[in-house]
Amino acid sequence: MRRLAIATLLAFGLASAPQAGTVAYRIDAANSTVAFETDFGPDLITGSFPLEKADLELDFANVTNCTVDVALDVTGAAANFPFAAQALKGPKVLDAKDHPRMTFTSTSVKGAGEVAEVTGDLTIRGVTKSVTLKAQLFRPQGSAPDDLDHLTVKLSGRVNRSDFGATGWADMVGDEVRILITARIDAQG
Numbered sequence: 001m002r003r004l005a006i007a008t009l010l011a012f013g014l015a016s017a018p019q020a021g022t023v024a025y026r027i028d029a030a031n032s033t034v035a036f037e038t039d040f041g042p043d044l045i046t047g048s049f050p051l052e053k054a055d056l057e058l059d060f061a062n063v064t065n066c067t068v069d070v071a072l073d074v075t076g077a078a079a080n081f082p083f084a085a086q087a088l089k090g091p092k093v094l095d096a097k098d099h100p101r102m103t104f105t106s107t108s109v110k111g112a113g114e115v116a117e118v119t120g121d122l123t124i125r126g127v128t129k130s131v132t133l134k135a136q137l138f139r140p141q142g143s144a145p146d147d148l149d150h151l152t153v154k155l156s157g158r159v160n161r162s163d164f165g166a167t168g169w170a171d172m173v174g175d176e177v178r179i180l181i182t183a184r185i186d187a188q189g
Contacts, residue, residue, distance in 0.1 A: 022065055023148070027054040028184040034072055035181070038161070039174030040084075047079035047088065052101065056185060060148065068106040068118060075100045092168025093161070099125045109135075118155065124164040133157040133179065148187065155181040 029051045037046045049072040059065035074096040079085040089096035106120035107130070115134050122131040138152040157179045161167070 021061065022057045022059040024188045025056040025058055025151070025185040026188055027051060027056070028186060029054075031184040033180075033182050036177050036179055038177045040081075040172065045079055045081060045084045045173065047077060047085065049073060049078075049102065050076040054183070058148075063109050063111045063116060066106070066109040066116075066118075068104065068109075068120065070104045072102040073100065074102050087169060090168065093166045095125050095166075104131070122159065122164075124159075124161075125166060127164040129159070129163050131157055131159055133181075150187075151185050153181075153183045153185060155179070155183070 032051060033048055034051060035046065035048045037044050039045075052071040052073045053069075054071075055067070055069040057065070057067045074094050075089065077085055077088050077094065077096070079088055088094055091097070094102075103123045104120050106118050108117075108119045110117045110119075115136055117132050118135050119130060119132045121128050133155040134157065136154045138154070139147065140150055143150070159177050159179065160175045161177050162170070162175050
């Protein structure tokens with residue numbers, strides 16, 4: 001994969017490319033992951049959430065026009081320890097029964113060299129907080145510099161689960177949750 005810097009996209013004047021302006025992208029859910037990790041004593045609990053929906057609009061000529069709207073299925077959460085997945089979905093953590101969906105809606109996107117900052121409203125357990133994710137774009141090796149039809153977006157960030165009321169097992173499980181997202185996206189024709 002070849003990394004595309006947001007600033008580089010702007011510098012190359014991709015506004016004159018065939019995909020100038022805002023372009024809708026769809027996520028290839030089968031080849032994308034929404035993963036997390038948190039501390040569990042000396043070990044890590046890792047897991048993932050299934051993607052329920054994702055709407056992405058990207059504008060390489062003006063990144064401030066980019067928007068992201070994503071929903072995850074909390075009821076389908078998986079973890080590397082079987083008991084952790086059950087606890088994660090339970091009432092002391094994500095409370096999947098009463099809050100089966102986790103959402104993120106962008107409020108701003110800023111280019112920052114090779115990394116963009118995507119700030120948005122993250123809603124977990126009915127609690128909404130502003131979160132900033134770091135984003136990088138990659139295109140397939142060997143693709144033309146102006147071919148933006150198939151991309152990979154990598155996003156990362158951190159949240160404290162206690163900020164969302166997900167406080168169960170605080171004596172055993174870390175408060176900080178690291179978010180690791182790899183999304184394969186395709187321009188909609």
